[in-house]
Amino acid sequence: xxxxxxxxxxxxxxxxxxxxxxxxxxxxxxxxxxxxxxxxxxxxxxxxxxxxxxxxxxxxxxxxxxxxxxxxxxxxxxxxxxxxxxxxxxxxxxxxxxxxxxxxxxxxxxxxxxxxxxxxxxxxxxxxxxxxxxxxxxxxxxxxxxxxxxxxxxxxxxxxxxxxxxxxxxxxxxxxxxxxxxxxxxxxxxxxxxxxxxxxxxxxxxxxxxxxxxxxxxxxxxxxxxxxxxxxxxxxxxxxxxxxxxxxxxxxxxxxxxxxxxxxxxxxxxxxxxxxxxxxxxxxxxxxxxxxxxxx
Amino acid sequence: xxxxxxxxxxxxxxxxxxxxxxxxxxxxxxxxxxxxxxxxxxxxxxxxxxxxxxxxxxxxxxxxxxxxxxxxxxxxxxxxxxxxxxxxxxxxxxxxxxxxxxxxxxxxxxxxxxxxxxxxxxxxxxxxxxxxxxxxxxxxxxxxxxxxxxxxxxxxxxxxxxxxxxxxxxxxxxxxxxxxxxxxxxxxxxxxxxxxxxxxxxxxxxxxxxxxxxxxxxxxxxxxxxxxxxxxxxxxxxxxxxxxxxxxxxxxxxxxxxxxxxxxxxxxxxxxxxxxxxxxxxxxxxxxxxxxxxxxxxxxxxxxxxxxxxxxxxxxxxxxxxxxxxxxxxxxxxxxxxxxxxxxxxxxxxxxx
Numbered sequence: 001x002x003x004x005x006x007x008x009x010x011x012x013x014x015x016x017x018x019x020x021x022x023x024x025x026x027x028x029x030x031x032x033x034x035x036x037x038x039x040x041x042x043x044x045x046x047x048x049x050x051x052x053x054x055x056x057x058x059x060x061x062x063x064x065x066x067x068x069x070x071x072x073x074x075x076x077x078x079x080x081x082x083x084x085x086x087x088x089x090x091x092x093x094x095x096x097x098x099x100x101x102x103x104x105x106x107x108x109x110x111x112x113x114x115x116x117x118x119x120x121x122x123x124x125x126x127x128x129x130x131x132x133x134x135x136x137x138x139x140x141x142x143x144x145x146x147x148x149x150x151x152x153x154x155x156x157x158x159x160x161x162x163x164x165x166x167x168x169x170x171x172x173x174x175x176x177x178x179x180x181x182x183x184x185x186x187x188x189x190x191x192x193x194x195x196x197x198x199x200x201x202x203x204x205x206x207x208x209x210x211x212x213x214x215x216x217x218x219x220x221x222x223x224x225x226x227x228x229x230x231x232x233x234x235x236x237x238x239x240x241x242x243x244x245x246x247x248x249x250x251x252x253x254x255x256x257x258x259x260x261x262x263x264x265x266x267x268x269x270x271x272x273x274x275x276x277x278x279x280x281x282x283x284x285x286x287x288x289x290x291x292x293x294x295x296x
Numbered sequence: 297x298x299x300x301x302x303x304x305x306x307x308x309x310x311x312x313x314x315x316x317x318x319x320x321x322x323x324x325x326x327x328x329x330x331x332x333x334x335x336x337x338x339x340x341x342x343x344x345x346x347x348x349x350x351x352x353x354x355x356x357x358x359x360x361x362x363x364x365x366x367x368x369x370x371x372x373x374x375x376x377x378x379x380x381x382x383x384x385x386x387x388x389x390x391x392x393x394x395x396x397x398x399x400x401x402x403x404x405x406x407x408x409x410x411x412x413x414x415x416x417x418x419x420x421x422x423x424x425x426x427x428x429x430x431x432x433x434x435x436x437x438x439x440x441x442x443x444x445x446x447x448x449x450x451x452x453x454x455x456x457x458x459x460x461x462x463x464x465x466x467x468x469x470x471x472x473x474x475x476x477x478x479x480x481x482x483x484x485x486x487x488x489x490x491x492x493x494x495x496x497x498x499x500x501x502x503x504x505x506x507x508x509x510x511x512x513x514x515x516x517x518x519x520x521x522x523x524x525x526x527x528x529x530x531x532x533x534x535x536x537x538x539x540x541x542x543x544x545x546x547x548x549x550x551x552x553x554x555x556x557x558x559x560x561x562x563x564x565x566x567x568x569x570x571x572x573x574x575x576x577x578x579x580x581x582x583x584x585x586x587x588x589x590x591x592x593x594x595x596x597x598x599x600x601x602x603x604x605x606x607x608x609x610x611x612x613x614x615x616x617x618x619x620x621x622x623x624x625x626x627x628x629x630x631x632x633x634x635x636x637x638x639x640x641x642x643x644x645x646x647x648x649x
Contacts, residue, residue: 037439037442037443039442083622083626087626090629091629092437092439093438094625094629096354096439096442097354097579097583097625098621098625098626100356100576100579100621101580101618101619101621101622101625102618102622103618104573104576104617104618104621105618105619105622107614108612108614108615108618109615112611112615221572222450225443225446225447225450228443229447232440232443261458263454263457263458264454264458266450266454267454267455267458270450270451270454271451273444273447274432274448277432277436277440277443277444277447278432278433278436281436281440
């Protein structure tokens with residue numbers, strides 16, 4: 001393999017990897033405040049992209065994306081209010097089945113609101129032909145947008161969780177729910193808020209990746225599986241590690257294309273997921289001793 | 297023998313006969329075709345009901361096992377072995393009746409594997425895969441178990457969709473009929489419709505009888521104790537890993553058998569049978585029936601699959617199953633048909649006395 005080819009694979013791996021990382025961050029936010037894995041996370045990505053595509057037909061792109069993010073975030077909040085908030089001590093099995101059911105409902109709703117056509121948002125800068133050359137490898141400018149947004153989300157979340165009252169309240173809930181409530185934090189509202197936040201991030205991710213990956217009503221589930229893989233790979237709940245794990249998985253996947261048929265790309269990713277779940281359930285970067293105390 | 301234990305079985309058998317008589321009397325015998333297909337899906341549900349309801353282990357990948365059985369049998373029975381029949385093992389298998397020589401639609405010579413051999417091979421493949429997946433997966437709990445089985449299901453889906461030898465997106469068609477014994481074969485032909493209806497439902501009842509007896513056996517009590525509290529069960533000397541794995545393999549084999557028979561009945565199989573949505577549907581049906589209620593699950597499966605196959609839900613088919621899943625888990629996590637379980641509860645009281 002020539003240097004340019006390897007670089008090309010690496011860059012395409014970094015692109016898909018940063019997409020997975022954003023989805024994984026959405027999983028982590030909800031997991032941290034509730035201990036729930038939200039199987040409908042992929043659908044938030046799809047809804048964000050679909051809404052933005054519809055809005056962009058009659059508004060400027062930036063405004064359409066902003067509206068799409070707000071709407072997705074409201075959908076996320078609604079899901080929590082309708083299906084999660086009023087359950088008392090639900091079992092894990094029950095929560096899994098409910099969020100899977102919600103993901104099907106969202107997907108089918110999208111099928112009836114839009115249709116089964118594959119759509120894509122406009123490229124933010126340039127078009128599908130424009131490319132930037134880096135040391136002989138070519139990438140679309142949209143890739144830079146994906147990487148930029150991924151980085152911006154990371155910075156935003158770090159600042160949000162460290163310096164704002166709401167962010168710190170959410171962290172308090174995840175550390176010790178009862179203690180947080182004794183301090184006067186409304187834990188239930190924090191859960192709703194975490195759903196809204198993770199839906200908003202999912203929706204934003206959907207908008208940024210739509211020009212590259214294109215969007216269809218069914219595209220949520222595969223993204224959710226990839227995002228979950230990355231979240232586990234990095235260690236559930238750890239968003240910085242998720243970014244590293246996302247890039248790693250993306251690169252492994254991209255390199256796998258050079259030896260295996262493209263159709264088996266997802267098989268490689270899921271194989272990684274299964275291997276991690278079996279051998280290192282605390283994640284690559286997680287603490288083994290701490291992981292042993294958790295229920296997997 | 298305690299006859300009372302088997303009353304639900306007799307009720308289901310009576311309903312099966314009644315449905316056939318009703319459909320024939322009403323002059324709508326084509327309903328039986330969908331009821332036959334529903335029966336095969338019900339066999340998957342019976343196995344999954346045991347796994348989820350009694351042992352408390354969720355599987356989001358049972359459509360994968362269904363597809364493994366169906367695809368293995370379809371690939372083996374449609375393959376042409378004529379290149380091998382002239383020498384060695386091939387000739388021996390023709391003599392032993394394992395490979396049948398014949399002509400295809402265009403008059404060319406073909407050699408077909410006996411469906412029973414394909415059946416045996418498919419079951420062995422299923423057991424091996426279920427074992428290899430089950431050993432690591434069943435160590436997991438909760439989200440991890442759900443995601444791992446979901447991952448397994450989607451690997452199978454991607455593989456059958458992406459492999460040209462398995463027909464890719466078209467699947468495998470032209471699967472021959474499966475002659476169980478001379479005069480009794482699994483086929484979709486109209487002449488054998490009623491017969492096939494009874495073959496399918498007899499299999500369901502057999503599967504249910506097997507599981508019903510398993511529940512009340514030593515192994516069944518061990519499995520229920522695992523559901524209650526795995527650590528406690530383990531402390532009492534129950535080999536939890538072995539029992540969970542055993543039940544996982546049994547339920548995988550059930551799904552595989554259903555896949556094999558439905559493939560021969562339909563004359564083909566497509567990748568959609570392996571899709572995640574199918575796995576979710578099986579889970580939804582078990583949830584509606586009441587997690588630990590075999591008879592409820594059978595009824596729910598017959599009704600829901602029949603309505604879905606007849607197309608009553610229209611384009612809202614998958615939304616219906618998603619909606620049912622959410623509503624049942626929100627408002628009646630033990631299932632809406634749990635009240636039907638009065639008989640089992642009465643038995644329990646008697647056992648206490």
